[in-house]
Amino acid sequence: MSTAETAARSSTTGPPRSSISAGQRRRRFGRRSVTRRVPPVVWALLLVPLLVELAWVFWPAFNSFQLSFTKWSGVGVAEPVGLKNYRTLLYDPIFHTAITNNVIWIVAFGGLSVVIGLALAVALNKPRRGVGAYRSGIYLPMVFSLAVTGLFWRVLYQPDGPINAILAAIGIDTGQHQWLADPNTALAAILVAALWRQAGYIMVLYLAGLKGCDPTLEEAAAVDGASWSQRFRYIVFPQLRNVNTVIFAVTVIDSLRTFDIVWAMTRGGPYNSTQLLSTYMYQVGFTQVNLGYGSAIAVVIFLLAIAFIITYLVRATREE
Amino acid sequence: MTTVTLAPATPAVAAGPRKPKRSWVFHAVMAPVTLLWVLPLAFVIMVAVRNFDDIASNGLGTWPKSFTLQAFRTAWVDGQLGGALRNSVVVTVCTVIAVLFLSSLAAFALSRYHIPAGRAILLLMLAGNLLPPQILLIPVAKICELIGIYDTLLALVVVQVGFGMGFFTFVLYGFMRSLPYEMFEAAKIDGAGDLRIYATIVLPLCRPALAALAALESTWVFNDLLWTLTVLRTDAKFPITASLLNLQGGYTTSWNVVAAGALIAAVPTTIVFFAFQRHFVSGLLVGANK
Numbered sequence: 001m002s003t004a005e006t007a008a009r010s011s012t013t014g015p016p017r018s019s020i021s022a023g024q025r026r027r028r029f030g031r032r033s034v035t036r037r038v039p040p041v042v043w044a045l046l047l048v049p050l051l052v053e054l055a056w057v058f059w060p061a062f063n064s065f066q067l068s069f070t071k072w073s074g075v076g077v078a079e080p081v082g083l084k085n086y087r088t089l090l091y092d093p094i095f096h097t098a099i100t101n102n103v104i105w106i107v108a109f110g111g112l113s114v115v116i117g118l119a120l121a122v123a124l125n126k127p128r129r130g131v132g133a134y135r136s137g138i139y140l141p142m143v144f145s146l147a148v149t150g151l152f153w154r155v156l157y158q159p160d161g162p163i164n165a166i167l168a169a170i171g172i173d174t175g176q177h178q179w180l181a182d183p184n185t186a187l188a189a190i191l192v193a194a195l196w197r198q199a200g201y202i203m204v205l206y207l208a209g210l211k212g213c214d215p216t217l218e219e220a221a222a223v224d225g226a227s228w229s230q231r232f233r234y235i236v237f238p239q240l241r242n243v244n245t246v247i248f249a250v251t252v253i254d255s256l257r258t259f260d261i262v263w264a265m266t267r268g269g270p271y272n273s274t275q276l277l278s279t280y281m282y283q284v285g286f287t288q289v290n291l292g293y294g295s296a297i298a299v300v301i302f303l304l305a306i307a308f309i310i311t312y313l314v315r316a317t318r319e320e
Numbered sequence: 321m322t323t324v325t326l327a328p329a330t331p332a333v334a335a336g337p338r339k340p341k342r343s344w345v346f347h348a349v350m351a352p353v354t355l356l357w358v359l360p361l362a363f364v365i366m367v368a369v370r371n372f373d374d375i376a377s378n379g380l381g382t383w384p385k386s387f388t389l390q391a392f393r394t395a396w397v398d399g400q401l402g403g404a405l406r407n408s409v410v411v412t413v414c415t416v417i418a419v420l421f422l423s424s425l426a427a428f429a430l431s432r433y434h435i436p437a438g439r440a441i442l443l444l445m446l447a448g449n450l451l452p453p454q455i456l457l458i459p460v461a462k463i464c465e466l467i468g469i470y471d472t473l474l475a476l477v478v479v480q481v482g483f484g485m486g487f488f489t490f491v492l493y494g495f496m497r498s499l500p501y502e503m504f505e506a507a508k509i510d511g512a513g514d515l516r517i518y519a520t521i522v523l524p525l526c527r528p529a530l531a532a533l534a535a536l537e538s539t540w541v542f543n544d545l546l547w548t549l550t551v552l553r554t555d556a557k558f559p560i561t562a563s564l565l566n567l568q569g570g571y572t573t574s575w576n577v578v579a580a581g582a583l584i585a586a587v588p589t590t591i592v593f594f595a596f597q598r599h600f601v602s603g604l605l606v607g608a609n610k
Binding site (some may be wrong): 155163294297 | 456593
């Protein structure tokens with residue numbers, strides 16, 4: 001019924017179609033839709049997916065907030081304890097280590113992957129012989145899971161393994177250093193493995209950003225005598241602002257989620273030296289089955305992430 | 321004449337005779353750099369093809385003095401990676417189909433009809449995907465226990481579908497909005513109903529976007545570890561990533577088996593990557609522009 005109505009109306013009200021600009025057309029379409037009821041079947045199409053997400057994302061998230069104010073071991077009734085979990089967090093040394101490590105992770109992982117990824121993208125931007133092979137080689141690790149990456153690097157980091165062998169070959173004697181068993185080097189060792197995987201991803205994003213840059217601007221600057229570094233600093237980089245925002249938000253959100261690679265390589269050890277918020281939360285919640293306290297850590301992760309989530313959403317809205 | 325073709329021409333003219341030298345410098349820098357990314361993989365392969373005695377007597381960091389595929393066999397059969405791979409494929413295929421189907425429905429409704437507060441619903445759905453999964457883990461495990469699907473592959477599929485939905489709805493929404501309006505008008509004039517428009521016009525037109533998203537989501541689901549550890553308990557039901565960590569625990573000293581297992585787990589995503597490289601990269605870019 002409604003389709004017939006629409007069809008009739010559009011055939012009577014339609015001036016020659018070629019004379020309507022895209023903007024006018026969209027407005028006409030919009031106004032007509034307001035007057036027309038959304039058919040029930042379309043509501044169903046929307047509501048099924050929406051309900052799935054509400055049930056499996058928003059409802060659990062809400063539950064975590066509730067649980068964070070309780071003490072619960074998973075059986076029986078959760079015992080309300082008010083803000084006690086959050087007070088305990090303030091004095092929990094492992095939580096402090098986890099927060100510090102997470103900050104180090106965000107800065108080092110984010111900063112280094114952007115520097116490396118951007119440098120690679122600039123180097124491999126112009127088409128020339130061999131570029132395709134270099135690109136593929138660098139972004140191949142991106143398809144390995146973080147768990148696989150972690151295991152790869154566990155093999156490499158073994159005391160009698162390739163990394164120590166190479167270091168010895170170039171004259172750095174490590175005395176078979178145990179990279180992952182030493183609390184001073186474990187986090188950095190995991191970071192290197194994570195960067196190995198991430199650099200190609202950031203490179204791909206920057207390559208796309210560079211493709212979107214207007215080449216005439218750089219050309220004009222070159223004609224005017226701007227050096228390569230000046231052109232990059234004042235012409236190219238400002239045009240990458242959008243990519244930078246995305247990479248910044250994605251990196252922070254991902255860093256707060258980082259779990260797999262640490263779990264595969266050290267499980268937060270030795271002596272909690274590689275504990276991140278997510279691994280500590282998992283340990284408290286699922287190994288110690290301290291569900292209330294684990295939820296409180298999850299809420300902290302959420303609160304840290306929310307600002308960046310909003311940044312992302314605002315940008316998404318603006319682009320629409 | 322486009323500026324894109326102009327750009328490389330200018331420096332080439334200016335630097336005419338110097339060009340071979342600069343290209344030499346380029347390769348001299350990029351070849352070792354790329355090697356840094358390829359070498360770790362090469363070393364792991366070298367470890368995987370050695371036998372246990374060779375590694376035990378010569379150490380992990382030496383050139384292989386033996387060649388055998390025994391480690392792959394051990395990982396596949398004794399390490400149960402064969403069954404784990406099957407579980408991974410089942411979960412991945414079901415999740416990708418379900419999440420793309422459901423999110424295409426939502427995207428269709430939101431992009432083609434004037435749903436009240438449609439924009440807010442869309443952003444809410446996207447926000448759900450951006451949440452740190454940690455805030456969902458404990459309640460999700462409890463809900464699965466409550467409705468009796470805890471420790472089943474179904475639970476893993478359902479959880480992944482719910483969590484991925486927002487992102488795919490958002491991307492497909494953007495894509496569907498860019499489809500030419502005239503097609504819908506023509507279909508309506510011809511008397512096509514809403515479901516018919518979705519099935520015969522929108523879905524086929526969305527094929528490139530769906531292919532890119534399928535390539536992307538299949539690697540995400542296949543590579544997942546956290547959701548598996550949250551909703552599965554029985555080893556025999558583990559997909560390959562979780563099974564791999566078990567393998568690592570069971571063969572702590574047999575690094576050739578661990579290396580072989582990790583390589584087995586890396587093969588499917590590598591195949592997807594090379595088979596759908598174009599889709600894969602465009603999927604990543606879609607992800608970046610979400």
